[in-house]
Amino acid sequence: MLALLAVARRTRGRLQPLFEDVTVPQLVLLDAVQACGREGIAAISAYTLLSQPTVTQQAAGLEAAGLLRRIPAEDDRRRRVLTLTERGEQFLAAKRGLVPDRLSAAWGSLTAEEQSMAVPLLRHLMELVSELA
Template identity: 85%
Template sequence: MLALLAVARRTRGRMQPLFEDVTVPQLVLLDAVQACGREGIGALSEYTLLSQPTVTQQAAGLEAAGLLRRIPAEGDRRRRVLTLTERGEELLSAKRGLVANRLSAVWTSLGPEEQSIAVPLIRHLTDLVGELT
């Protein structure tokens, strides 16, 4: 498991040069905001496996950068929901394309047998990690 975490960390480090205007963790949070930001900080915390204070702090930085906005929830004005700004949507879309191209090149370097076991194995490992949290 530690080896898997080390690989994930190295992968993130190798992807960072693709992004001069956003960090990989910020990109992950933007993706999470698009997926479940309207459900609030708690949902983002669960989605990203980050603590709520970490998500709140990162969201504040992304809001200051003009990439997302925190707005009062409709049913409970004390609660905040997050949405991407137009600039945030554009940045996320562009960066997803870069990541997809890079990962596509890696994927095609695998043989058919490796590809057939890779996805189920990654899903299984993800489920195992999810059980630990």
């Protein structure tokens, strides 16, 4: 498991040069905001497996950069939900394809047998990690 975490960290480091204006974790957060930001910080935290304070801190930086906004929830004005700004939508659309393109090349270097073993294993590891959160 530690080896998997180390590989994930190295992968993130190798992808970072693709993004001069945000970090890879911030890009992940933007994706999560698009997917479930209207459900609030807790939903984004669950989606990304990041703590709520981390999501809140990262969101503040992305809000300052004009990529997202925090607005009061319609059902409870004390609670905040996150939405992408128009600039954030455009930014995410432009950057989203860069990661799969790079990872697709790595995936293509695996044999068919390795690919068939990797998918179920990765799904199982994700389930195990989700249980820890």
